[in-house]
Amino acid sequence: MRSGAKAGIVGGVLVVVLGGAGYGAYNVLDALNSGGDGSADTTSASGEVKTGPVTGEEIADASEKFLTAWANGESDAASQLTNNAVEAEPLLAGYREEAHVAKAVITPGKPVGAKVPYKVRATVSYGGRSKSWSYASELTVVRGVTTGRPLVDWSPAVVHPELKDGAKLRTGEPSTPAxxxxxxxxxxxxxxxxxxxxxxxxxxxxxxxxxxxxxxxxxxxxxxxxxxxxxxxxxxxxxxxxxxxxxTLDADAQAAAETSVKKFSQASVVAVQSSTGSIRAVANNPATGFNAAMLGKQAPGSTMKIVTSAMLVEKGLAAAGRPVECPETAMYQGRTFKNLDGFSIPSGTLTTSFARSCNTAFIKLIDDTKDDAALAKEAHDVFGIGLNWKTGVDSFDGSVPEETGGEAAAQYIGQGTVQMNALNMASVTATARTGTFRQPVLVSPELDGRPIAQAARSLPPYVAGQLTEMMRQTASWGTGKAAMAPVGGDKGAKTGSAEVDGQETSNSWFTGFSDDLAAAAVVQAGGHGGDAAGPVVAAVLRAGR
Incomplete structure (x- = not known):
């Protein structure tokens, strides 16, 4: 939080201009001198408190009086026209005293139901400097639960649309320069x-x-x-x-990431340099909201099979060229798993099942581990998941809890309690590519001396080599072929589709590498991994090579 803003003196009178669409001309003095609380009559002839939805007349009356009091700097009067005066008064008072708004012209628009939009044209003055400030917001009029009065439903966003609970508006000299x-x-x-x-x-x-x-x-x-x-x-x-x-960002990769996620209503992508852990691109759509690319927590679907394969190969339970079963369905401790569209592979290797994303091949091998928590240990000890990453900004470093039974089996194919984001899966790919976890960073740790997470061990070279080769095959002829076709260099990929309760279409996941760059993306309700998230990753890999 910025602190150290110097005290200043604010002058001037705030005014409200009414008469926007949906309102007639409004006299400020009439409102302030109307007597009582200034609200419309809220009792019936029998003296009972009014109930039911607010009327159009009540919406216009309550919003006009609130906006007038606020614009005139009368924070106490304005707060009493809301349904939460205790929280409203300090923020409304701070508009003048702490944000140093010297003048405000508020123009309401046409109500939409109980919502009243309005535009604010203000002047902020501090330390001999003044500047105009314009923005738009809205309020909602509701009926008071106990009084029956029409009141403004209080929210900090009434004052400014980007204000959240606990936030304040300030004007001054911030303690942290730009x-x-x-x-x-x-x-x-x-x-x-x-x-x-x-x-x-x-x-x-x-x-x-x-x-x-x-x-x-x-x-x-x-x-x-x-x-x-x-x-x-x-x-x-x-x-x-x-x-x-x-x-550590790369302007070219970032530009490609920004463009590619805009093709979907909800999408995230991250690119990481495999040899260093340097984050080269981070992009989200929507762009101004939650940083899902680094803070998201979702099941990653079959992209998790990179970690599962590493564990199986390292334990000697499978190998890239060794035959594995891929039936239509597989059961583990009472829970049945199936492949997308019910396919099976009559005869094939681990590489075949990896490249075609066969779920049942991996489920059938869980019993051989004789340790339901083996995947969680592999994710933590080798891939750095859950090691409290210090990237330089807020981030979530993934989670693979130790589970048993069917829940542990679901983790093998990236479902159940596994939680990842694009940053995590880009790092997983980078680790598979080089054999060693390198914690992703966005600014050098030398700047602030923060500790960087270290995994307990690296992958044996023969395991990393097999993982890389299986990913190459996935990009060459497997489920990642179409998406990775335009990508050059030494390339590999893994697709994923994660089912979400209550969501008709699965989330689309894709992760891949090209030479020394790894990238991963997720598209909400995007379906098959190669169809939506795949092209996002490919665009970033091409730009960042």
Whole structure:
């Protein structure tokens, strides 16, 4: 959280302009002098409190009075027109006292049901600097539970659409100067050019702004509670001098990642340099929301078979060229598993089942491990899952809990309690490619001396070699062939489709490598791994080679 904003004096009078679509001309003094609480009559002839939905007249009346009181800086009066005056009053008061809004013109739009949209045109003044500030938000009018009065349903978003619970608006000199983020070749990375980096750049500023050598300006920002992420700048009244912060990102790979995820309503992708763990690209669609690529927690489907295969080969229970059974169905401790579309492979090797993504071949081998927790141990000890990664920004490092019975079998094919994201699976692929886990990083640990996770051991060379070869076959003639066709270099892949309760279409997963770059993607409800997530990964691999 930014601190150290210097105190300032605010002057001026806030005003409200009504008469937008759906409203007639409104006199401010009439509203403030209407007597009582200023609300419409909420009792019936018998004296009973009104119930039922608010009427159009009540919606117009309540919203007009609230907006007028707020715009005039009367935080106490405005808060009493909400259904949570205790929480509303400090934020409404802070609009003038802490955000230093010297003037505000609020223009309501036409109500949509009980919702009233409005536009705010404000002037922020601090330290002799003033700047205009415009944005849009909305409020909802509800009936008070005990009073029957029409009231504004309180939410911080009433004041600004990006405000969350516990957050505040501030104006002043932030303690953390702005940063100029650079990729590994010194090219600038901005939110405007790379929208997915918005939350990441905010976090980088919060954590490293004071170390990057810049000087603060004057800004209006959202000061979030600790649990809600980094602060966000909304307005710059006076520019400071940003410090330079070098990241491991690659501008070309990032551009390709941004473009590729936009083809789907919900998609994430991450690229990692296999030999170093350097994160080369992170992208999400939607771009300005939750960083699912690094914080998501979902079943990864058959991409998990990379870890399963490593465990089976390392234990001597299977080998790339050794025959394995792939029936239509397989049962383990009362739980039945099947292959996509019910296919079977009459005769084939582990490579065949891996490349064609046969679930039952892997399920039939779980009994031979004589340890239901073997997969969890492999994921942790070799692939670094669950080792508290310190990437430089907030991230989730995957989870493969120790399970028994059918739940343990489900983990073999990336279902059940396994939780991963695109970052985790890109790292898994990088580890399979090189044989050694290298914790992904977005900024050098030398910048802040943070510890980097180390896996207990590397894969034996013969295991890493077999994993790499099976992934090559998947990209050559298996389920990843179509997606990886345009990708050059030494390449490999693994597809995945993860079933989600209550979701008709499975999530699409894909992970692959090209030379020294590994990438993974997930597309929500995208279906087969090669159909949706595959082209996303391929685009990033091509750009980042």
């Amino acid at each position: 940063i100029r983020a650079l990729d590994h070749e010194g090219r600038e990375l901005t939110k405007e050019k790379y929208p997915s980096l918005g939350p990441i750049l905010d976090t980088l500023r919060e954590r490293y702004g004071s170390k990057a050598g810049g000087t603060a300006g004057i800004e209006t920002w959202i000061e979030n509670a600790d649990a809600n992420g980094p602060d966000k700048t909304l307005l710059t009244l006076a520019k400071g001098r940003p410090g330079e912060l070098h990241t």
